[in-house]
Each structure stands twice: as structure tokens, then as C-alpha cells.
Amino acid sequence: MAPESPDAVLEVGQFYEIVTGLLERAFSKSRPVTIRGEIAKVYEKGHLYLDIVDAGSSSSDSKRPVLNAHCWLSKWTSLKRELADQGIVLQPGSVISVSGYADLYAPQGKIGFTVTEIHVQDLLGDMAKRRLELIERLTKDQILGEGVGNKRCSVSAVPLRVGLVASPGTEGYADFTGQFLHSRFSFDISLVRSLVQGAAAPQQIAEAIAYLDRLDLDVICLVRGGGSKGDLACFDDERVARAIGAARTPVWTGIGHTGDVSIADLAANHYAITPTKLGEGLVRLVQDWYEGHVRGPAAFLVTRSDALLEEETEFLAERRRTMMFAVRDRLVSEQRQLRSIGQRLALHADHLVQAASTSLAATRQLLGAYDPQKRLAQGWALVTTSGGDRLRSVAEVREGQNIRIAIRDGHIDATVTGKESKEL
Numbered sequence: 001m002a003p004e005s006p007d008a009v010l011e012v013g014q015f016y017e018i019v020t021g022l023l024e025r026a027f028s029k030s031r032p033v034t035i036r037g038e039i040a041k042v043y044e045k046g047h048l049y050l051d052i053v054d055a056g057s058s059s060s061d062s063k064r065p066v067l068n069a070h071c072w073l074s075k076w077t078s079l080k081r082e083l084a085d086q087g088i089v090l091q092p093g094s095v096i097s098v099s100g101y102a103d104l105y106a107p108q109g110k111i112g113f114t115v116t117e118i119h120v121q122d123l124l125g126d127m128a129k130r131r132l133e134l135i136e137r138l139t140k141d142q143i144l145g146e147g148v149g150n151k152r153c154s155v156s157a158v159p160l161r162v163g164l165v166a167s168p169g170t171e172g173y174a175d176f177t178g179q180f181l182h183s184r185f186s187f188d189i190s191l192v193r194s195l196v197q198g199a200a201a202p203q204q205i206a207e208a209i210a211y212l213d214r215l216d217l218d219v220i221c222l223v224r225g226g227g228s229k230g231d232l233a234c235f236d237d238e239r240v241a242r243a244i245g246a247a248r249t250p251v252w253t254g255i256g257h258t259g260d261v262s263i264a265d266l267a268a269n270h271y272a273i274t275p276t277k278l279g280e281g282l283v284r285l286v287q288d289w290y291e292g293h294v295r296g297p298a299a300f301l302v303t304r305s306d307a308l309l310e311e312e313t314e315f316l317a318e319r320r321r322t323m324m325f326a327v328r329d330r331l332v333s334e335q336r337q338l339r340s341i342g343q344r345l346a347l348h349a350d351h352l353v354q355a356a357s358t359s360l361a362a363t364r365q366l367l368g369a370y371d372p373q374k375r376l377a378q379g380w381a382l383v384t385t386s387g388g389d390r391l392r393s394v395a396e397v398r399e400g401q402n403i404r405i406a407i408r409d410g411h412i413d414a415t416v417t418g419k420e421s422k423e424l
Contacts, residue, residue: 016106023111027102032116035067036097042090048076048115055095069098071115079118088123089233091199094130097122134238134263143245143267150269153250156218157289159282163212163220163249164191165205172196172225172256172275179279185286190215195234196224202237209243209251219250219282222264223275226256235262244268254278373408382406386413394421 010018027033037052048071053064071079083090090096097119103112135144142148162180166173168191180187192208195201205222212220222244224232234240235255241263244251250269254277255262265271272278368374372382383391386402397403397416405412 013106016104016109020104020106023102023104029101032099032101034097034099034119035069035113036095036122037067039090039092039094039096040066041092044076046073047071048080048090050090050096050098050115052096052098052113067113068110069100069113069115071118075116079115082120083118083123084228084231086120086124086229088120088127088229089199090123094123095126131236131263134236134241135266138238138241138245138263138267141242141245143241144263149245149267150247150251153248153269155250155269155285158286159218160186160286161188161216161218162190162282163215163217164189165194165208165212165220165222166191166224166275167196168193170196170225172223172254175225175256176221176223176254176275176279179276179283183283183286185283185290187282187286190217197227197231197234201234202239205234205237206239206243209240209247213247213249217249219252219269220247221252221254221278221282222268223254223278224256225275232262235264237263240264241267252278252281376406376408379408394419 035052036055038055039050040053041049041051043049050067050069050071052067052069098113098115099117099119100113100115103114104110105112138144145151164176166176177189180189190212192211194204194208196205209220209222222235224235232255235253244264244267251267253262253265253268253271254273254275255265255271256274261271270281272281372380376382382405384404384406385391385397386404388404391397391403397419399416399418401416403414403416405414
């Protein structure tokens with residue numbers, strides 16, 4: 001609607017009605033226009049709000065044109081899902097192409113732009129370009145590439161002290177830690193909780209890696225289950241890649257994505273396609289060391305010990321048989337010798353008995369010759385005192401002394417009435 005005459009005075013509302021009409025004729029909803037520019041600011045509050053500037057313009061330029069664009073919730077819900085499926089995250093610096101129509105918000109006197117379509121292919125191209133530029137920059141800074149960055153770190157032969165950056169309660173966390181629960185090894189897990197998707201995730205992940213790198217760990221693991229490309233966009237963030245590249249501890253990633261490898265994977269010392277595979281890899285590494293350094297040598301020792309025991313058992317059995325035969329032969333020999341000695345002793349004893357018998361007979365004969373009874377029988381007498389002391393000399397008695405005289409068939413008690421000494 002145009003004013004009736006050049007001199008007419010318009011109310012503010014009338015003025016905005018005219019402007020609105022002009023905008024609708026120039027930028028009709030039925031004929032959407034496409035605008036390309038760089039996102040200067042983006043925020044979401046149910047609806048999506050974008051500040052779009054000329055691509056390549058400097059933020060210090062106070063006169064650069066700004067387009068206040070918005071996408072209402074009814075449309076933004078489906079567009080947001082489409083972007084997430086493609087792994088696209090709207091962020092400042094991204095070049096975007098949007099289609100829609102101009103509108104006027106009279107209460108604030110602002111001309112805006114209602115977005116009805118976001119051109120995904122343009123964003124994908126921009127993202128691919130930015131990703132390639134980031135990879136080139138990180139390669140130049142020796143964060144990516146063979147033998148540089150975190151790939152220079154050597155992994156312990158027995159990585160039991162494990163640092164973990166993850167979000168507890170998620171499937172990725174459960175899949176990773178579940179591998180340790182089913183192993184027979186004592187893994188020591190140092191967990192740092194972190195977001196693994198969203199705008200705040202890259203900074204938290206980078207800080208978690210830096211914190212764990214200060215601990216005495218064998219390996220740091222970064223895990224996240226599957227999701228859309230948008231959910232996993234944080235693993236293509238430069239901050240995460242540089243945190244991995246700066247770490248002195250080997251960083252292993254297990255991100256459950258399909259398709260392209262993330263930049264975090266490229267920067268890592270080692271990466272697996274899923275958290276489960278990453279856990280399996282750690283367990284396998286410890287298992288291989290255990291088999292090579294514990295189980296294998298132990299099995300060799302058991303086998304060798306069994307062989308030695310068998311050998312020694314056979315040797316002992318042989319020695320037992322030898323000893324049994326030797327003892328038997330020695331016993332037979334000793335028994336033979338004992339029989340011989342017994343026979344000799346018997347003969348010697350017979351000789352001794354015979355000699356003793358002869359000697360005894362001679363002694364008996366000799367003793368018989370000196371037997372006092374024989375002398376008494378011949379008329380001899382044996383004189384003793386009444387006390388039994390034998391008298392051998394006249395001098396040994398006195399007159400009036402009682403004496404006793406033994407003869408062949410008895411004794412005679414007498415008293416000495418006189419004595420006569422005879423010179424010898």
C-alpha cells in the first residue's frame with residue numbers, strides 16, 4: 001500500500017503496513033530467495049536464530065551488513081534432524097546458504113529473514129573444506145602423521161593402568177568397561193567424566209585428556225558409542241586433536257562411528273572402530289604378554305618338570321632294583337659267611353670244650369691227690385682251735401686250751417694237758 005499523497009502524514013503502523021507490503025511483493029513467500037553468507041552468531045531457543053554476514057568479512061568491521069535470520073520451531077525440527085544425520089553442526093565461521101523470505105517485526109522495527117530451507121550440500125562442502133584445512137594444519141604442526149604427535153608414544157607391554165574419558169551410563173562406556181569385567185586381569189581404571197557430544201564436549205574432552213596425562217598411566221582411552229555424524233562432530237574438533245597430540249601418554253580411541261575416521265582417531269596412538277573392540281584390544285595385549293611371559297614359561301616348566309620327575313622316578317626305580325639285588329646278594333653272602341663262621345665257632349667250641357674237659361680231668365685228678373679226706377682216711381688228723389683256726393705249730397697252743405681234732409669219720413674235742421716241741 002502506498003501513501004495517498006506525498007504530503008500525507010502516516011502513523012507508524014501505517015508506515016510498517018506499507019513496508020510490509022513492499023517486502024511481500026519483493027520477497028514473497030511463494031518465491032523464496034537464497035542468501036549465502038557466513039554465520040556470525042547462532043543460538044537455539046526452541047526456534048533457531050542466526051546472524052549471517054558476508055562471507056569473508058571481518059568481525060572488526062562495524063559497518064558490515066548483518067542478516068537476522070530465524071527458523072521457526074515447526075520447520076527447524078525437521079531441518080535439525082536432517083543436519084544431524086549429515087553430521088552438520090551450525091557454528092560461527094561456517095558458510096551457509098539458506099532460502100526463505102523477508103519479514104518485518106514491527107514491535108522492534110527489525111527486518112528479518114525467515115528460513116524455510118538450509119542447503120545441506122553447501123554446508124557439507126564447507127565442512128569438508130574446513131576439515132581438510134584442519135587436517136593440513138595439524139599435519140604441518142606434527143599432530144597428525146606417522147611417527148609424530150601421540151604416535152611417538154610407546155605403549156606398555158602390560159597396560160593395566162587405564163585412563164578413561166567417557167560418559168558413564170552410556171552404551172559405549174558399558175561396552176568398553178565390560179571387556180575388563182570378563183577378563184581375569186586386574187585393570188585399574190581412572191575415569192574422568194566428560195560430555196561426548198554437543199558444543200561443550202570438545203573442551204571437556206581436551207581437559208580430561210590433559211588431566212589424565214599428568215597421572216602415571218599406561219594408556220588413555222577415549223570412548224563413545226555410535227551416533228549420528230552431528231553427535232560425533234566433537235571428535236573432529238581441533239582442541240581434541242591438539243590435546244591428544246600434546247599428551248605424553250598413549251591415547252587410544254574407540255568411537256562407535258561408521259564411515260569416515262574422525263580427526264581424533266587420526267591423532268591417536270591407536271584407534272578401534274568401537275568401544276568394544278578397543279577394550280578387546282587392551283585385554284588381548286595383556287593376554288598376549290601373559291601367555292608369552294607367564295603361561296608359556298609356566299607350561300614349559302611343568303612339562304620339563306614332569307619329564308625330569310619321570311626321569312628321576314625311573315632312575316630311583318632302577319636304583320631301588322639295584323639296591324634290592326645288592327642287598328639280597330649281600331645278605332646271601334653274609335649268611336654264607338655267618339654259616340661258615342658258625343661252623344668254625346662250633347668246631348672251635350668243641351675243641352675248647354674237649355681241651356677244658358681234659359684240663360678239668362687233670363685238675364680234678366690233681367686236686368684229688370691233695371684231697372684232705374683222703375689224708376684223713378689214711379689216718380691223718382686236722383687240729384683246729386675251738387674257734388676253727390687251724391693249728392700248724394705247737395707254739396700256737398697252750399696247756400689247758402680246748403682244741404678240736406678232725407679225723408676221717410668225725411671230730412674229737414680235747415684239752416691240751418701238755419705239749420712237746422720238736423726241733424725242725
